[in-house]
Amino acid sequence: MDYPLLSLFWTMLEFFLFILWCFLLFKIITDIFRSHDMGGWGKAGWTVFIIVLPFLGVFVYLIARGNSMATRDLEQAQAADAAFRSYVQDAAGGQGDGTADSHVDDLAKLADLRSSGAISESEFQKAKGKLLA
Structure with missing residues (x-):
């Protein structure tokens, strides 16, 4: 057991920096x-530069295109948020948008459930009251 504590800390620091x-x-x-503002040859050139000379390539890329990285991150986050909102709206089926058609459809569904015996008259009245409120 000939591994000093300072060497252990140094090894942990090196491992952390490698992961970073x-x-x-x-x-x-x-x-x-x-x-999207770079063509195929530009992408290939940057990729080769980063693979062949990783330290220099990464630093040059950060200096040359670092500002636009944040813009692309923001655009991607906004696109993902818009897609999620669209999915939720489609999955909800337009409920809760305040239109009269959705209330009529919901009342018709409730009436069908009541007539089939799936819900009782009191449950129907409660759901109808919530829907119309």
């Missing part, structure tokens, strides 16, 4: 491929 470097490298590679 890997995350940064993958972030830049994904940013290269999602960039």
Whole structure:
């Protein structure tokens, strides 16, 4: 057991920096491929530059295109949010939008449930009251 405590801390720091470097490298590679303002040759050139000379390539990329990385992140987040909102709205089937048609449809469904015996008259009245309120 000849491994001093300072060496252990140094090893942990090196491991942490290696993981940090890997995350940064993958972030830049994904940013290269999602960039719409760069053509195929530009993407290929940056990718080769980052793979062949990783330290220099990453630093040059951050200096040259670092500002636009945040813009692309924001655009991607807004697109994902819009897609999620659209999915939720479609999954909800337009309920809760305040239109009279959705209330009529819901009342018709409640009446069908009551007539089939799935819900009682009191449950129907409660649901109808909530729907019309």
